[in-house]
Each structure stands twice: as structure tokens, then as C-alpha cells.
Amino acid sequence: MDKQNSKYRWIVFASVLLTYLLMASQRTAPGLITDQLMNDFSITATTIGFITGVQFFVYTSLQIPMGILADRFGPNFFLILGAVITGIGTIFYSVGTHEYVLFLSRILTGLGDATIWVNMMLILGQWFHKKEFVRLVGFAGMTGSLGFLLATVPFSAWIQLLGWRGAFFSLGAIVCLCGLLLYIVLIKNPKQTFIKPVVEKEQVLRERTGIIVKRIFSNRQVWALFFCHFGVVGGYVGFISSWAVPFGMDMYGMTRSEASQLIMVGLVGAILGAPLMSWIASMFDTIKKPYITVHLIVLSSWITFLLFKGYPSIWWVIILFFLIGFGYGASALTFAAVRRSFPLEESGIVSGFANTGGFLSAVLLPIFLGTILDYVQGSSGVLQNAYYYGFIIPVVFSVIGLGGMFLFREMQATD
Numbered sequence: 001m002d003k004q005n006s007k008y009r010w011i012v013f014a015s016v017l018l019t020y021l022l023m024a025s026q027r028t029a030p031g032l033i034t035d036q037l038m039n040d041f042s043i044t045a046t047t048i049g050f051i052t053g054v055q056f057f058v059y060t061s062l063q064i065p066m067g068i069l070a071d072r073f074g075p076n077f078f079l080i081l082g083a084v085i086t087g088i089g090t091i092f093y094s095v096g097t098h099e100y101v102l103f104l105s106r107i108l109t110g111l112g113d114a115t116i117w118v119n120m121m122l123i124l125g126q127w128f129h130k131k132e133f134v135r136l137v138g139f140a141g142m143t144g145s146l147g148f149l150l151a152t153v154p155f156s157a158w159i160q161l162l163g164w165r166g167a168f169f170s171l172g173a174i175v176c177l178c179g180l181l182l183y184i185v186l187i188k189n190p191k192q193t194f195i196k197p198v199v200e201k202e203q204v205l206r207e208r209t210g211i212i213v214k215r216i217f218s219n220r221q222v223w224a225l226f227f228c229h230f231g232v233v234g235g236y237v238g239f240i241s242s243w244a245v246p247f248g249m250d251m252y253g254m255t256r257s258e259a260s261q262l263i264m265v266g267l268v269g270a271i272l273g274a275p276l277m278s279w280i281a282s283m284f285d286t287i288k289k290p291y292i293t294v295h296l297i298v299l300s301s302w303i304t305f306l307l308f309k310g311y312p313s314i315w316w317v318i319i320l321f322f323l324i325g326f327g328y329g330a331s332a333l334t335f336a337a338v339r340r341s342f343p344l345e346e347s348g349i350v351s352g353f354a355n356t357g358g359f360l361s362a363v364l365l366p367i368f369l370g371t372i373l374d375y376v377q378g379s380s381g382v383l384q385n386a387y388y389y390g391f392i393i394p395v396v397f398s399v400i401g402l403g404g405m406f407l408f409r410e411m412q413a414t415d
Helices: 008-025 029-041 045-061 061-074 075-095 099-113 116-127 130-151 155-194 202-215 222-240 244-252 257-284 287-309 312-330 333-341 344-380 383-390 392-407
Strands: none
Touching: 008 075, 008 099, 008 116, 008 130, 029 045, 029 075, 029 099, 029 155, 029 244, 029 287, 045 099, 045 222, 045 344, 061 075, 061 116, 061 202, 061 344, 075 116, 075 130, 075 155, 075 383, 116 130, 130 155, 155 257, 202 344, 222 257, 222 287, 222 333, 222 344, 222 392, 244 257, 244 312, 257 312, 257 333, 257 344, 287 333, 287 392, 312 333, 312 344, 333 344, 344 383, 344 392, 383 392
16 A cells, blocks of 8 residues: 555654644743742752753754754654653653753753654655645644644643643653554554555765765855844744743733733744745745845844833733744744755755754753843842843844844755
């Protein structure tokens, strides 16, 4: 039976996206309990920043190596292993009694998370025709944002019901079960039904990898995409994963649930941003102009926080969170630019490198912001001042992203 024409492929699709949904939620879910961790473990904002940042650091550092390994050994094993590691890391997080355990657990979670996107794309490519694949990539991208959405009000309610330890333990166990589900769906059942084609490409990969990587690091276009992704991803992912909920609670007296609803506004923006801006870029046959517009919107939004001294009205906060989330969703244009600028056989590694830029900023922002909050609040004792100076960091990141976009040269598709 042909895999790409079988009804079974939809079971594969649903199983993989369910796993991605739950794993993606673990990128930002710890942000719901930042203040509780600081109280329970008597740790500083800087320590929280490092614990949060290490997950994104591991994720970032493994993007290119994971693409190489998946091409060489196949995606199924790494996706299953990643789900199990993510589940174990989440369970460790729930039972930790020391900040070192929290740190180790986020390393494990980042290691598992690093497997999901590249391998998911390869698996869908194996099971679906090219036309179907193009449509389903959009659903896959939206699933990541829905995972962030799951980590707001729904998971906040789960925390209130079970306590933060019980909530994270149960979610970790479910993700481990998803690893078992993937084994059955991707390996066990297909062995009994489908004939696996033999693809000889290991030798080609060994011959070309070093040459391609060397070319990447010397290509201005690649660095332009690296920096433009750096500018829109980190401000959103880095802030929402660590400081968005405490910001709403500290500055506006919100409950945890109310603050998570505020984050949901940004997630709605992210869900809308990807398809809308992709449609605009396609309609006008240009990526650079709409993407520059996106960068200007994101930069203006972060500057607005500074103009209001770190304390805009709640309605302004709602609008700004939506716009920043919209910019994050529109960052899918980075990969449209990759596909347009590079031949197909190089686009995977270039995409991994560009994605590295985005999540490098997500690593750095919580660390820098947490350090500023500790220093300014310790010096002045005024929390509003601490957040005001902290918002300088995403402004700087956004400027870097805008600069990268101006460096980008619009090119016709190479394939």
C-alpha cells in the first residue's frame, strides 16, 4: 500500500501534531509559575532567567545538528525519543526540590523540544504529497501557537486545580505516553502494512555538509535572515515564557488567570499573523516590504512601553501584546525568504540556521531582562522603573531585526 495515498496518513498527521501541541506548550508554561518558583526556592529573577533561557539555548544549539542527524538516520526515532525526553524533563521539573533540578529538567525539555520541528517536517513529507504538504505546513505552524495558547488559561486552571507540581507531573506523563503512541503509529503499525523504501543519501550528505555549512557562515543573505528572525522571535517568546505573567500581576494587580488571558491576546495575534502576512507577501509577490512593515510594527510596540515609562494603560497593553504576537506569527516569512533565496537542497540547513537566530534571542532576553529587574529594583526599590529599563532589551533586539531585514536582498525563487 502506498503511504501517501493511504487513509492511515491522517492518523500519522493527528498523532504528530498532538505531540507537537503538548511539547510546544512546555516552552512557555513555566512562565505561569515564575513568582511561585521564586518564593518556593528562594531564588532571584536572574536565576529564573537562566533556568528559562537554558531550554532555548539547548533548542537553539541543536537545530542544525538535528537536521543533519534526521537526514542521515531518519526522523521517526528522534521524534519518539524527543517526546519521551520532554516528558521526563517535565516530570523532573514537577518533583524538583532545588534550583539545580529545575535547571537540569529544562535542559532535558530543551533537548526533547529540539527534535520536534525538523523531524515533524520530514515525517509529513514522507506521508503526504507535495501539494498536501504545503497546506499542512500551515496547520503545523499554527499548532505551535496553539501549544502556547494551551499554556495560558487552560494550563493556569490546571495549576489551580492540582497545584503547579501536580499539573506539570501529569502533563509530563501524557507527553511520555505520546512517545509510546508515536512508536505504535510511526514504526510498529507501518512495518506490518507498508514497505519502507530504501533511500541512499548518507554518502551525499557526508560529502556536502561541510561545504554547505562553510557557505552559510560566509553568506550575507543567510546572516540577514538570521538577524531578522532574531528580532521578532526573542522579544515575544523570551518575554512570554518568563516575565509576561509577573508583569501583569505586578504592574496591574491581575490574578494569575487574568494575566494568562492577557497573554492569550498575543497568541491570537500570532495565530493570525502567519497566514495573513504570507497571503499578503504572495499576493504582492514580495517578502521584503511586508516583512519590513512587520518589523516596524514590533519595534514601535516595544518603544511604546518605553514611552509610557513601562506602565501603559491596560487597553494599550492589550493592543501591544496583540501586535507583538502578530509579528511573531509573521516570522514564518523568514522561511518563505529562505525558500526563495536558496536552492531546495540547501534550504533545510539555512532554515535551521535562521531558526537558531530566533531562539538565540529567546535565550538571551530572559537572562538580560531578569538581571536588569534585579539590579534596578534593588537599587531604586521601584518595580515600575525596573520594568521600564527592562523593556530596553526587546527594543534593541527589534532594531537588530529591522537591520537584518534591510540587509536582506529580494530574490526570485531558485526552484
